[in-house]
Amino acid sequence: MSDDATDRSNSGPGNFVDDLVRDDLARGLGRTLMTRFPPEPNGYLHLGHAKSICLNFGLAQRHGGVCNLRFDDTNPTTEEVEFVESIQADVRWLGFGWFKGPYYASDYFEQLYAWAEQLVVEGRAYVDSQDLEAIRAGRGDFHRPGVESPFRDRTVEENLDLFRRMRAGEFADGAHVLRAKIDMQSRDLNLRDPLLYRIRHAAHHRTGTKWCIYPMYDWAHGQSDAIEGITHSICTLEFQNHRGLYEWCFDALHFDPRPKQIEFGRLNLSYTVLSKRRLQELVAGGHVAGWDDPRMPTLAGVRRRGFTPEALRAFCDRIGVSKRDGVADVSLLEHAVREDLNARCPRVMTVLRPLKVIVENLPEGETVHFDAPLHPEHPAMGTRTLSFSRELFIEQDDFMEDPPKKFFRLAPGREVRLRYACLLTCVGVDKDPSTGEITALRCTWDPQSKGGDAPDGRKVKSTLHWVSAAHAVDVEARLYDRLFKVENPMDVPEGGSWKDHLNPSSLTVLRAKAEAHVATAGEGARFQFERLGYFAVDPDSKPGALVFNRTIGLSDAWAKIVAAGKAG
């Protein structure tokens, strides 16, 4: 124990919210720790939400508390059931569950309205009948105080009457609003008589047409927290400016105990955009196939791509939680994904860009079988049988007629190993006489090297993946690259758009040859295609027509050598 204080090698990523919660718990909260994840159902959840979900649910999990899922559904014009459903599915997929609920701010509309009337009665709120522009103008700006509305001094009776008639539907949208009566001189702009209710004759996805006035965020959120008994209301940095108003509401309603609002820095990721509005724009503009396009940073997208919830949670643990507005490197996410997939994925061989190989010393019609482990480090995962015959496919990238110095793979006269099979030597190259294009490789195998090692102990510098032409299954492989070409897509020159940074080759579709073992794989199944990366079966797959998404490639030392121009 005493060593812990001095052993700095152990200190993991920071999480100042967790520290605060621990302090509060140590001091004695007097009630159960309760957090909440409060999405607005107006879009799909993305990686940024994953950070918030892991934070809120994680806190509850670690400290014997409870975390509510609550839909912040106070704006009927943007919210839809499609989203409340996808959000629940995504939270569950990530590995979290809620104790009761889910909850909805709309369930509290009646209570919220009653409290608003209370404010009116106490002279702390009034109905303003100025139009939008006048209200905006009256608010002033950073340097000028606001001016009071001419309607600010209406009597309680008049305010109550008007507010009730607002609810009753007597007025058109925009005719009146309910405002808190605070201080038009305040340096905190949120305290310059903020709007509490606006009229919206719009159907709500849950309350239908029962209401035609809807509470604003600032009126709904804190009170919803209080109703549920939330102890720690954790939100992102942009809400720091609202804390004064959050507290004002609790003062006005004399809430005790009250939730504590804590703000943290939202997740930003290099080479991607994380904002619902922009993701929506990518979908609407047809830049991707949908919210669940595997290139999207949505939870639906990365799930389809083959990311695991475990990897996402590990990533969220590792980036830490602070008040800094930073940008996490996408390579950290990729690392978490590879780390998890490496441990759990069975290995198989698939050739993405086939190059035909003819094994001259193996008679046509003859098949040799090899047993190969499904995971070299986990024998318990079992084995599968590989078929080897006269016609094979290897990767086009694995052969060069005139290789540079550091190219260890197949070349004329050179011997390599076929993974789990045998040693193979290239003895000739067939070319199309008119184009000069290589059509096939002439090779011989060493029957003494069955399994991959020669009895004479000779070594080869490279091991290639391969499939037998006669036994392979045709599959579609979808390769993904980063959606954006630049680290910060929001860094745009004058007159440009962040969408100018979209990577035109973020998707490559290939017709590949896979070993027979994958033929029966079901949707969502994950494999490592040896030497190529991790792949997951896409829902577009049909019987006999598998589609694989490349979740992430393996780290590729050779590609780095080539990119650095050091291949020799």
Add this chain to the structure above:
RNA sequence: UCGGGGUUCGUCUAAUGGCAGGACGCGGGUUUUUGGUACCCGCUACGGGGGUUCGAAUCCCUCACCCCGAACCA
């Protein structure tokens, strides 16, 4: 310019008055039937300036820079 936050390796993040540490990344190496994995070694940081102190990333002053805020969005 007013208010609210923020500034530690390239990135994320520790250390809260006592040797600036970890992870990712990058470079090198060992092992290897994946140019994978694993393992080893190395790399780079306290925004600037003043002060307090035996001692400052940490406390004080000051400057600079960055983010958020003037929706009937959340």
